[in-house]
Amino acid sequence: MKILFITGNKDKLSEAVAIMPEIEGCEIYLPEIQELDTKKIIELKLHEAIKQRPGIDLIVEDQSLVIDGINGLPGPFIKWFLKSLDVDGLYKMALKMGNQSAEAKTVIGYCSSVGEINFFEAIVKGKIVSPRGNIGWGWDPIFQPDGYKMTFAEMTMEQKKQLSMRGIALEKLKEYLASR
């Protein structure tokens, strides 16, 4: 049974295929609406994806970064915060707002071939620190998971994989599919 993962990101795709070999990548444009609730963003993407690829199992994922000092922002708007402020500016914002605690969150939305939607999420707690390291992408250099002295960008792919929110969420999806 094939599952289409709608993404344009090759790293995300290869991570997913390593966990679930039945996953295939698919690049189609899905509008990303403004919402604080990641599930609503994914749901609308899945509805659009079904129209374009009917009768196939589909997954869409979204990552968000919830910073306590900014009352939960950027959340799903992380892409635009990074575009405007870069990692250093976002670190300084968290620092100046007085609370660097954060959660890195991945939500995977799975839509079965008959249109039933389920969500699988994973959270890694940590804090926002001054940028360090150059492995990975996005907010990796400023996110230090609790219990570690390295940021995501200082970890090897192997080390990071054990902490990967996407990996954990995919394992949950895998269990769900096996139990059906």
Add this chain to the structure above:
Amino acid sequence: MKILFITGNKDKLSEAVAIMPEIEGCEIYLPEIQELDTKKIIELKLHEAIKQRPGIDLIVEDQSLVIDGINGLPGPFIKWFLKSLDVDGLYKMALKMGNQSAEAKTVIGYCSSVGEINFFEAIVKGKIVSPRGNIGWGWDPIFQPDGYKMTFAEMTMEQKKQLSMRGIALEKLKEYLASR
């Protein structure tokens, strides 16, 4: 010639009708995508609106608040910043980030009955201040226009109307339609 203004906000509608009596309100759901460029957000809304109301002149508007100290954020994401931080939190963010200069911007997208899109924008410069006043809505209590000692929320509707970005943008649309 009728023009449909897609909005659920009665105050915005009555302000528009006062300037252009041919405007009628219309409440339909239009997805608001994540984008820093307001015109792209409006363009997608107009494309969706045309599908639902073909052959009619349509307008959609979007307001954004560009704060220099946050490198242009919140921009079109202002709704979500206010939802997460409230006006006081947003003021504190601008203060802590060290630059309270800001621009309040309105963009109106007009789509003619044959599908041609034009944009009309207006900007009011000012600064983000500690919340004062209780007239109006949104970020009005923390926006003090340059050359004034009052925030938008301390001005009467009459005073504010002279500064209204929406009013200025609508006047531009009116001129454009008259010159065709």
